[in-house]
Amino acid sequence: MTPLNDHQLDQLRDERKEQIKKAALKVFACRGLIGTKMSMIAQEAGISQGLSYRYYSSKDELFIALVQDAMEETAKAFAAFGLMKGSPLEKIKEFTINMLDESNRHSFMLIQQVQTSDEVPDKAKNIVQQYPTSSLIEQMTPIFKEGQEKGEFSKGDPAELLMLYFSVISGLMLLPHGLDGVNLIHHVDNLMKILKE
Amino acid sequence: MTPLNDHQLDQLRDERKEQIKKAALKVFACRGLIGTKMSMIAQEAGISQGLSYRYYSSKDELFIALVQDAMEETAKAFAAFGLMKGSPLEKIKEFTINMLDESNRHSFMLIQQVQTSDEVPDKAKNIVQQYPTSSLIEQMTPIFKEGQEKGEFSKGDPAELLMLYFSVISGLMLLPHGLDGVNLIHHVDNLMKILKE
DNA sequence: GTCTATAAGTCGATAGAC
DNA sequence: GTCTATCGACTTATAGAC
Structure with a gap:
């Protein structure tokens, strides 16, 4: 067996850190x-309790690392929205399906915890505040206006329609998966009716 | 000052218990x-920590009492639904506004915790299981069928439509109030479009 | 690198003063 | 009836064996 070089050791260590993060996101998202x-x-993660501290120096540090990842993922999802193809309705539909996906749901639940609980580390709060929810949401405004102009969406203040849409999606994301076994993806078309006239 | 008789003392004690329950529901609902x-x-509740134990012998007992109350309230809300006046759409609309009311939201968040967490007392789980979610929801089925027959609602399996409706409402109930200041009540009409054709 | 054992701190519950 | 002080159990984080 060839001894591993520094780079390979680093990589192994990073893989273990990812393994811990993946386990932690699932548990933190559900239990806080x-x-x-x-x-x-x-x-x-299938390791001993003490070993976790060789990779993350505290529970808070691990939590903060997850929040950082979650915010970057979320920001990316919103940014990708602008580049989507198709009609406004098709874009929103694709975005909705993406948001309701399990991995996004866990990230979203984590962020929601940071925003609503006052027992999370200040550092976590600061990270979330760097990406204001309002500016994230506002990236969708042009598509809503376009949808209204094309007659695909109902009339009225686009900001209000956007807010209702986002509240509904947020609520569904917070729902513990499989509440009575509804397949939400299957119902996205029905959901989109909120937007139509 | 006339000394208080036994009945009056009991009443005073009950009032304090209510005061503690009210405080506890708010905190338990938000923090688990x-x-x-x-x-x-x-x-x-504005009292000392030690005093709570003169009224509830443990944190679990207090939690269980709240779950009992919450389930009874919820069951009542569903039962009242059958007695409402008006068209199917009007009934659902009234029911929706009722569910999104703050006091109901806290009760619902509590029940959701019992259903999803595995760290709540068994007794709490048993209480919630006495009122199966499915049978609660199924009370609404006749109205959905009626709505479809009258052409107010979209066609298809009424159970599926009901499930989608209930998922959306559940999600909104779990939303921390005032997420970006949306007045949800104001948007109930838009929400009802999910049900229409 | 990984585990087990333990020290320090926190919280639920009780005891005892007023 | 209410509060303050304290005990015991549990959890985070560290120390030390392998």
Whole structure:
């Protein structure tokens, strides 16, 4: 067996860090920062409780790293929205399906916790505040206006329509998956009726 | 000052218990069972931490009492639905506004916690299971069928339409109030478009 | 690198003063 | 009836064996 060089060791370490983050996101998203014990994350990742601290120096640090990742993912999802093809309705539909996907849902639940709980580290709050929800949402305004001009969407203040749409999507994202086994993706067409006249 | 008789003393005690429950519902709903410290409830109720235990012998007992109340309230809200006046659409609209009311939202968030967390007392789980969500929801089926027959609602499996409606409402109920200041009540008419053709 | 054992701190619950 | 002080259990984070 050839000994591993520094680069390979670093890579191995990064892989383990990713393994811990993946386990932690699942548990933090469902149970919150305080409701999650380091032992739960360790168990989910298949390692001992003490070992976690060789990769993240504290529970808070791990939580903050996850929040950072989640915000970057979310910002990317909104940015990608501007580049989508098709009619306004088709764009919103694709965006909606993307948002309701499981991995996005966990990230979103984490961010929601940071925004609503006052027991998360200040550093986590600061990260989330760097990407104001309003500016994220406002990236969608042009598509809504276009949808109204083309007669695909109902008339009225586009900001209000956008806000209602976003509230509904946010609510669905917070729903524990499989509430009574509804396949939400299957119903996206029905959901889109909120936007139409 | 006339000394109070037994009945009056009991009544005073009950009032204090209600005061504690009201404070506890607010905190439990937002932070969950584990995320809530008895000291938070005591502070919200304006009493000392130790005094809470003169009225509820444990944090779990207090939580269970709240779950019991919440389930009874919820069951009542669904039962009242059958007695409402007006067209199917008007009934659903009234029901929706009722559900999105703050006091109902907190009860619903509590029940959702019992259903999704596995760290709540068994007794709480048992109470919630006594009122199966499915049977609660199914009380609305006749109205949906009627709405479809009258052409007010979109065609297709009424159970699926009902499920979509209920998922959306559930999601909105779980939303921390005032997410970016949307007045949801004001948008109920738009929401109802999900049901229409 | 990974685990087990333990020290320090936190919170639920109780005891005892007023 | 209410509060303050404290005990015991549990959790985070570290120390030390392998």
